Amino acid sequence: MMRTRPLKVALLGCGVVGSEVARIMTTHADDLAARIGAPVELAGVAVRRPDRVREGIDPALVTTDATALVKRGDIDVVVEVIGGIEPARTLITTAMEHGASVVSANKALLAQDGPALHAVAAGQGRDLYYEAAVAGAIPLIRPLRESLAGDKVNRVLGIVNGTTNFILDAMDSTGAGYQEALDEATALGYAEADPTADVEGFDAAAKAAILAGIAFHTRVRLDDVHREGMTEVTAADFASAKEMGCTIKLLAICERAADGASVTARVHPAMIPLSHPLANVRGAYNAVFVEAEAAGQLMFYGPGAGGAPTASAVLGDLVAVCRNRLGGGRGPGESAYAALPVSPMGEVVTRYHISLDVADKPGVLAQVATVFAEHGVSIDTVRQSGKDGEASLVVVTHRASDAALGGTVEALRKLDTVRGVASIMRVEGE
Structure with a gap:
């Protein structure tokens, strides 16, 4: 009654x-x-x-x-x-x-x-x-906190900000530059007058902290989340991604270490293969990919904002x-019994796409390859093009730690034959 x-x-x-x-x-x-x-x-x-x-x-x-x-x-x-x-x-x-x-x-x-x-x-x-x-509107917190309460979640990977996804999707589909795509998003009401919280990843980082805490039964604060914005992503990055069969998304990634002893949480732009379900999330939509030990791979998709x-x-x-x-009862409260440490970004292992501006002369590729080898970063593919003394060198690595990649890039900047590091982007979802 x-x-x-x-x-x-x-x-x-x-x-x-x-x-x-x-x-x-x-x-x-x-x-x-x-x-x-x-x-x-x-x-x-x-x-x-x-x-x-x-x-x-x-x-x-x-x-x-x-x-x-x-x-x-x-x-x-x-x-x-x-x-x-x-x-x-x-x-x-x-x-x-x-x-x-x-x-x-x-x-x-x-x-x-x-x-x-x-x-x-x-x-x-x-x-x-x-x-x-x-x-x-996407049911996500409740499935993580209740439906998967008996399972072990190992990874949460997702697009959790509609503004940034709209901008990156426009850059991908039309070839527009960042500012042009942002202006369109603002005109259509997808971006705030001050879009900093969205485009610099603050909004997504807050969501990543919440998701990681629930998924891994561990307290993860906003300060624990590594954050990089997407304002430096260029049309050239998209062109390079397409040559690899990829697109670019701003991702929130929460992972349990392979040994289960720690977790990481990060937000940054990344290349993902066009075959990955997240690659086809268009416009201002959100989607989150959850990988659990028993349930396997689950995807949650829908409008991520709006009244x-x-x-x-x-x-x-x-x-x-x-x-x-x-x-007369209560729903689930905080579950932080695991109390796993949150590892620094330097310990994250993934693949990388690095674009270098180099001198177009013999021996440059060998010098660059030597730097990668000295820092323990294995090269998967190399693509070189250039003329009139200037060249572009694109290197895609095998999996390596973020710390190793950082040391590699620092050493590359010191080479006389490297005019500049045009872009560095992680490759996820493979």
């Missing part, structure tokens, strides 16, 4: 995502009540600008005093979609201390302070759910949390 007293929900933030959450709660109220076992009622909406017209929301529910809203004591669930570190951190903590469970989409906060927030939730006997913090897709993930969490409230 359905409980008649509604579960009360406080909404912190009513922007693109928050307004969609409120709309779905209203338009699908009967369905949500049937799925939960009780009605859900929007009991308050905290905003910064109360005078803005918010269609479908009773103005009497709108307040600028978010602290008072989460302290009311009769709130069952707080939905936080304001983003950033503060005041979100304090509001979430205060909400749980006053009896509410929390649904959040705040990737930056969870990547930085997830363990502390989980500790408060556990201490107060409340839920902390955050499916919407990674990859928008409605993100709100879908928020509402999924809301239903789960409300069901837990009715049943």
